[in-house]
Amino acid sequence: MTVERTGEQVHQGRYDAVIVGAGWSGSLLAKNLSERGWTVLLLEAGEGGTQTWDGYLESVATFRSAVAKVPNSAYHRNVLAPSPDVLDLSPRPSTGNGTPPYTAHGYFVQNGAHPYRTDYVRALGGAGMHWLGAVPRMHPEDFATKTRFGYGRDWPITAADLQPFYAAAERELGVAGNTKEQRELGVITDHDYVYPMHEVPTSHIDEHCRKIDGATITDGMGVERELRVTGLPQARNSTPNPGYDSKKGYRPKGAVGLPNYGERCVGNASCVPICPVQAKSSPLRLQHASNDKVTLATRSVVTRVLSARGKRVDGVEYRTYTGSGTKAKAGAHHRVKADIVILAGHAIENARLLLHSGLANSSTQVGKNLMDHPTTLAWALADSQVGPYRGPGHTSGWEEFRFGKGREKRSPFRIEISNWGWSWSTGAPMSNVAQALGVGGGKNGRVKDEGLFGPELRWALGDTIGRQLQLQIAVEQPADPRNRVTIAPDRTDAMGNPRPIITYDLHDHVRKGVYAAYIASKGIFKELGAKEMTDHRPVDGVPPLGHFLYDGTDLTYQGAGHGAGTHIMGERPEDSVVDSYQKTHDHPNLYAVGCGSMPSIGTSNPTLTMAALALRSAERIHQDLLALRRKATVGAGLKAAKEKP
Amino acid sequence: MASIPADVQKFIEQCVALTGFCEFDLHATGMGQTYLETARDQVGSARFEEFLKTLAQREGTLVKPKDLDSTDREIARAVVYLWYTGAWPRLAETAHTELRPNETNTEFVVSAGSYVEGLVWHTFNGHPVGARPPGFGTWSVRPAEPPSICQITKECGLSQKHEEGHSDGVEAAVLARLRHPGPLTARHVPPSVVPAARAPRQEGDPR
Ligand SMILES: Cc1cc2nc3c(=O)[nH]c(=O)nc-3n(C[C@H](O)[C@H](O)[C@H](O)COP(=O)(O)OP(=O)(O)OC[C@H]3O[C@@H](n4cnc5c(N)ncnc54)[C@H](O)[C@@H]3O)c2cc1C
Numbered sequence: 072m073t074v075e076r077t078g079e080q081v082h083q084g085r086y087d088a089v090i091v092g093a094g095w096s097g098s099l100l101a102k103n104l105s106e107r108g109w110t111v112l113l114l115e116a117g118e119g120g121t122q123t124w125d126g127y128l129e130s131v132a133t134f135r136s137a138v139a140k141v142p143n144s145a146y147h148r149n150v151l152a153p154s155p156d157v158l159d160l161s162p163r164p165s166t167g168n169g170t171p172p173y174t175a176h177g178y179f180v181q182n183g184a185h186p187y188r189t190d191y192v193r194a195l196g197g198a199g200m201h202w203l204g205a206v207p208r209m210h211p212e213d214f215a216t217k218t219r220f221g222y223g224r225d226w227p228i229t230a231a232d233l234q235p236f237y238a239a240a241e242r243e244l245g246v247a248g249n250t251k252e253q254r255e256l257g258v259i260t261d262h263d264y265v266y267p268m269h270e271v272p273t274s275h276i277d278e279h280c281r282k283i284d285g286a287t288i289t290d291g292m293g294v295e296r297e298l299r300v301t302g303l304p305q306a307r308n309s310t311p312n313p314g315y316d317s318k319k320g321y322r323p324k325g326a327v328g329l330p331n332y333g334e335r336c337v338g339n340a341s342c343v344p345i346c347p348v349q350a351k352s353s354p355l356r357l358q359h360a361s362n363d364k365v366t367l368a369t370r371s372v373v374t375r376v377l378s379a380r381g382k383r384v385d386g387v388e389y390r391t392y393t394g395s396g397t398k399a400k401a402g403a404h405h406r407v408k409a410d411i412v413i414l415a416g417h418a419i420e421n422a423r424l425l426l427h428s429g430l431a432n433s434s435t436q437v438g439k440n441l442m443d444h445p446t447t448l449a450w451a452l453a454d455s456q457v458g459p460y461r462g463p464g465h466t467s468g469w470e471e472f473r474f475g476k477g478r479e480k481r482s483p484f485r486i487e488i489s490n491w492g493w494s495w496s497t498g499a500p501m502s503n504v505a506q507a508l509g510v511g512g513g514k515n516g517r518v519k520d521e522g523l524f525g526p527e528l529r530w531a532l533g534d535t536i537g538r539q540l541q542l543q544i545a546v547e548q549p550a551d552p553r554n555r556v557t558i559a560p561d562r563t564d565a566m567g568n569p570r571p572i573i574t575y576d577l578h579d580h581v582r583k584g585v586y587a588a589y590i591a592s593k594g595i596f597k598e599l600g601a602k603e604m605t606d607h608r609p610v611d612g613v614p615p616l617g618h619f620l621y622d623g624t625d626l627t628y629q630g631a632g633h634g635a636g637t638h639i640m641g642e643r644p645e646d647s648v649v650d651s652y653q654k655t656h657d658h659p660n661l662y663a664v665g666c667g668s669m670p671s672i673g674t675s676n677p678t679l680t681m682a683a684l685a686l687r688s689a690e691r692i693h694q695d696l697l698a699l700r701r702k703a704t705v706g707a708g709l710k711a712a713k714e715k716p
Numbered sequence: 717m718a719s720i721p722a723d724v725q726k727f728i729e730q731c732v733a734l735t736g737f738c739e740f741d742l743h744a745t746g747m748g749q750t751y752l753e754t755a756r757d758q759v760g761s762a763r764f765e766e767f768l769k770t771l772a773q774r775e776g777t778l779v780k781p782k783d784l785d786s787t788d789r790e791i792a793r794a795v796v797y798l799w800y801t802g803a804w805p806r807l808a809e810t811a812h813t814e815l816r817p818n819e820t821n822t823e824f825v826v827s828a829g830s831y832v833e834g835l836v837w838h839t840f841n842g843h844p845v846g847a848r849p850p851g852f853g854t855w856s857v858r859p860a861e862p863p864s865i866c867q868i869t870k871e872c873g874l875s876q877k878h879e880e881g882h883s884d885g886v887e888a889a890v891l892a893r894l895r896h897p898g899p900l901t902a903r904h905v906p907p908s909v910v911p912a913a914r915a916p917r918q919e920g921d922p923r
Pocket residue numbers: 091092093094095096097114115116117142190191192193194195196197198199201202203204205206343371372373374415416417418420424631632633664665666675676677678679681
């Protein structure tokens with residue numbers, strides 16, 4: 072098991088590798104490198120606590136008590152290792168003089184034409200604590216959009232290069248999926264492969280949608296597709312597949328801190344922000360399963376990477392704190408040394424650290440090409456009870472608009488069929504109660520006359536909440552250097568570290584994709600005989616967050632949590648930051664890993680691909696360390712020979 | 717077993733007509749005492765007693781908004797919101813000014829436990845999101861139809877005002893009066909502040 076130490080205790084230590092950040096990337100690398108015999112220090116900015124069952128239950132209670140059940144609602148605000156929060160953004164009426172249509176409080180400074188609506192959480196496990204656990208692979212054509220469709224950036228490697236690492240990542244994350252369907256989609260190419268677990272059962276809502284299988288839908292850019300509901304691969308415990316791994320099978324990994332618990336998803340329906348039983352996979356599992364060559368220190372905020380002679384780096388500087396949340400108190404600065412330094416703080420934090428350290432930026436691309444999956448919501452009332460608010464966030468989707476012809480015209484999109492009613496789009500079902508009652512008064516502040524009580528109220532809510540359908544349509548955003556992270560000396564957090572300054576917008580190709588998706592959703596609701604309720608219009612003259620007009624049509628986008636692209640991968644040091652192993656072009660022993668390396672993210676939730684890349688990097692780092700040891704041994708041998716009389 | 721305090725018992729009896737849930741269901745939440753205290757706290761003890769007195773005059777019958785004066789109506793709504801969601805809502809400005817001008821008028825969840833006991837989940841035969849998981853694969857099962865207005869009224873032991881046997885017409889009329897929530901324009905907007913859904917835009921509407 073990982074050894075836990077305080078930041079003070081590991082001060083002045085020396086490790087084979089030091090890893091900044093104990094999220095998915097950092098935890099995967101730590102486990103993998105330690106299994107190969109290397110000593111690893113994981114420095115984590117956030118607080119721990121969730122690795123004990125009591126601590127975890129505290130987070131569950133924090134979530135239950137929150138008014139807005141947003142991704143960070145299970146974690147308290149930490150002033151010394153702050154996180155961005157979707158609650159930080161507010162819409163603002165246009166003044167017509169070029170001020171952006173939003174205000175941003177909190178950790179991010181935002182100065183783009185439109186808000187970057189994605190958050191992450193700096194706590195042990197990172198965004199892997201509040202993620203949904205959707206883990207589709209990327210499609211071969213996603214790796215070469217420039218060559219094939221004329222937009223975005225190509226990868227220096229192909230989907231074929233990643234296949235074995237995808238499989239390894241699916242083992243580490245514990246993936247359940249329908250292998251046949253994914254093979255038909257073209258994302259799994261190995262004929263013998265099966266997922267570790269059978270697919271998570273699909274929902275009654277999926278079944279409801281399946282009745283329009285075979286219908287042809289045209290999107291807003293004239294692209295036509297025939298629909299077929301397809302299941303979603305998920306990092307969530309389901310029935311193990313006895314045929315997995317040449318019939319060796321797979322044993323689901325359950326909760327950390329409570330043995331024999333969480334080995335099946337039991338349908339809490341709160342995967343984002345927190346799974347109460349830990350049936351959803353999280354990096355805590357990997358930390359728990361690592362050997363004692365991994366040392367973990369939480370409450371240790373890395374402030375910069377230290378340079379050594381030549382192009383090498385030497386280790387990192389970090390600062391500890393005591394206490395927690397808003398009462399945290401900053402401690403001393405510390406240093407540790409390592410042969411290999413690995414940044415795994417996630418896209419924006421990695422860019423911030425590189426910029427602040429003045430490293431790896433000969434290409435001037437650090438911080439640039441920030442991406443997300445701008446997600447547009449569409450919602451409707453079905454013609455019968457569908458059973459919302461049950462099961463994982465989504466268990467199926469329509470994949471047809473993700474690939475093929477049409478990508479040259481507009482960004483492709485993946486249509487997620489939500490199992491959670493209108494919660495994201497309208498704040499349902501609580502907002503249903505408020506509206507049905509008429510509580511809160513009218514615009515004039517007076518008590519409303521109309522509203523329901525008693526049996527009428529109960530029946531009307533049951534009838535209509537039970538019919539809520541929502542689609543979450545994630546649109547590909549290509550790398551664009553105009554979307555970027557910068558820092559400035561006068562914009563710092565409470566510990567004195569630079570805050571990320573974000574400049575963000577949706578450019579033409581994406582906007583077309585959002586519009587295309589919106590029109591497709593209308594067609595789908597029509598086929599389903601559902602009453603469309605989607606509404607992106609300004610409310611009382613104030614455009615909602617993420618609002619833009621496309622050809623006179625009101626549209627909005629949400630953030631997906633899929634930050635990527637800030638230390639982009641490429642063959643050439645002139646226009647990319649890391650090579651295909653995520654090693655910085657400029658420094659032979661400095662790696663920056665995570666979604667920040669990805670040149671494109673297609674329409675797949677990025678973490679599985681990110682995990683595959685991390686495992687691919689682990690092999691290279693292992694080779695690097697072996698080479699360093701050989702050099703050291705040879706060096707020592709020569710020295711010893713010289714010293715012999 | 718400790719017996720139920722008289723004021724809690726009375727409060728629960730009075731909440732049946734407001735919520736459309738029978739006494740047993742309300743007791744089963746274990747929240748009666750907490751909600752009574754929350755309401756007294758929010759509205760003021762004396763004012764809440766007054767409200768309950770007014771309500772007592774209507775005991776055993778269905779309550780319509782127009783049966784109550786405007787502040788009582790808003791108190792009644794807040795109490796129902798509490799039962800349905802475990803949270804106290806934001807009130808209409810005028811009611812808030814009359815009741816608690818010196819406190820902030822903002823939605824809050826009473827406790828982690830009250831969230832779990834929200835009755836809204838029962839209306840569509842669901843379970844609170846993030847608690848009381850129904851088990852592996854249950855999300856594939858066809859959901860049961862919610863009971864009709866007549867059934868609910870009977871179950872609550874309330875006297876029927878409208879003619880029996882015409883439930884379709886009654887239900888259509890209720891749906892016509894029902895407001896749905898509109899878009900959540902920012903993630904920090906509490907549920908009780910979300911605007912009402914609007915009619916879809918028609919050709920030629922002003923922008
Ligand atoms: C709401 C939401 C839902 C999501 N759902 C999905 C999904 O379904 N599928 C999917 O593929 N992806 C999903 N994602 C994205 C996914 O969570 C991320 O891609 C993934 O967790 C990134 O892993 P990481 O280890 O690179 O970074 P993180 O998880 O962000 O971990 C980075 C770690 O580094 C630490 N750190 C940061 N700065 C420092 C510092 N200076 N010093 C020390 N430590 C530091 C952080 O505290 C954190 O623990 C979702 C994201 C969100 C927000």
